[in-house]
Amino acid sequence: MYNTVEILGSAREAAWLPWAVQYFFLIGTSAAAFFLTLPGLVFGRARWSRVSRQALLVALVCGLTAPVALLSDLHQPGRFLNFYLHPNLRSWMAWGSFFIPLYVAGLLLYAWLCLRPQLAALARAERGVRLAAVYRALAYGGHDNRAAVRLAAVVTALGAVLILLYTGVEVMVIQARALWNTPLVPPLLAATAFAGALGMTALFAAAMRQFDTAPLLTRWIAGSQWLVLALLAAWLASGVAGWSSAAAEVLDAVNGSAGWAMTFAWLVGSSLLTLWLASRSPRRLLLAAVLALHGAWAFRWILFMGGQAIPKMGAAFRTYALTATPDGLLGIVGTAGLFLAIYIGLTSFIQWDEPAGSEGASS
Incomplete structure (x- = not known):
């Protein structure tokens, strides 16, 4: 007597590409750094x-x-504009299209208000007439x-909280992906x-070369690793104990x-190594x-x-292969290049190694 075993597998291309990884990494880092x-500064x-x-x-x-x-992940500007032309207010992704401008606009206003005194000082110190005029115009007095x-900080803080909330919840609500469909995803992304x-x-x-900040930063880095490890342990325990059907799946x-x-x-292991270095070698x-x-x-x-990569049905894993295409490795390199260009532009225009007291923050 023969038994027939049928193995089903569904293979499809990844819908969220490395562009999405870059976006979630950058926007989360920005909101947390604020x-x-x-x-x-406040x-x-x-x-x-x-x-x-430096955090600013x-x-x-x-x-x-x-x-x-x-x-870039949306592939064309029209898809982004569609969020405003036909808003679906039941979608967390659609709400994100409103949260992003709120946060970025608030951040730019907040940064400008913090940097105005320094811009005015640079206008007075600059010998070149044209660049001095630019500094003077940006300082606006x-x-x-x-x-x-403080008011700009409140607005930006609201935008940052909404960014951290929506980026976690829009992933968590996708029931078709068991790794995503858990309440621990938003706190893990935030941590x-x-x-x-x-x-x-x-x-x-x-x-x-601001190594005098090392003890403070490494102490907080160690604390963040403790939080990440605790949340990972909670997710693993919820799956092993059966408290979360998605984690168990x-x-x-x-x-x-x-x-x-x-x-x-x-x-x-990388979290433990980071924790060890931050704790033992501040x-x-x-x-x-x-x-x-x-x-x-x-x-x-x-x-x-x-x-x-985890199959929705069947037993076949869909492994993603990173290719040298705009949707793959070139996209990651391109994002890093834009990041570096903005960093060079901002650090060339303003000295960021000045203490906060130069903007009038009390000591």
Whole structure:
């Protein structure tokens, strides 16, 4: 007697490509970095002055690069305009099209208000007539209006919270992907966003040789890794104990997969290594920064690209292969190039290694 076993597999191209990974990484890092600007630039805490200035630079560079990655993922501007022409207010993705302009506009206003005194000082110090005129026009009097800074900070904080909320929930609500359909996705994205923001801020500080900020930054990097590890442990426990049907489905689907076992071990191992370096070697700013950034980006790659590889039905994994195309490796390189160009432009125009007190923040 013969038994027939039929194995079904559904293979389809990934809908969310590396552009999406870049966007979620950059916009999350920007929103989280904005909150790191508040202690030094709004509340006037002297020990945060240098960190907050570097965080403002991170928020600007990532915040200006992220929408370009999003438009590239949509492949044509018309798709983005369709969110406004035909809004579907029951969709979190549609709501995101309103949250992004709110956050970016608020961030630009907030940054301008914080930097006005420095722009005025640069206008007075600049010998070239044309560049001095540009600084003077941008300073618009150069007044240090703390009330305006606080108001802009409130608006931007609202936009940043909405960014962190919508980017997590729009992934969580997709029931067809078991790895995404869990309430722990939004807090995991937010926690790794703060880890990435701290790592990027530390990287910028190291590039400007502000190693005096290392103890503060590494302490916060260590704290972010504890939070990420706790959330990962909670997700794993919810799947093993059966509290989350989606997490249990993922664990069942990847059971016996050496690739997924190595992926999870890599993610946890990199977080543990970052935690160890940040805790035991607080002066090693650069290495801890790079590892924190790696963990934030790797989590999004595993979540989005790996989540689409797990089959909805059947037993066939759909492994994504990174190709040297605009939708693949070239897209990642192009986003990095735009990021670098904005960074060079901003750091060439303004000195970001000045303390926050230069903008009038109290010490």
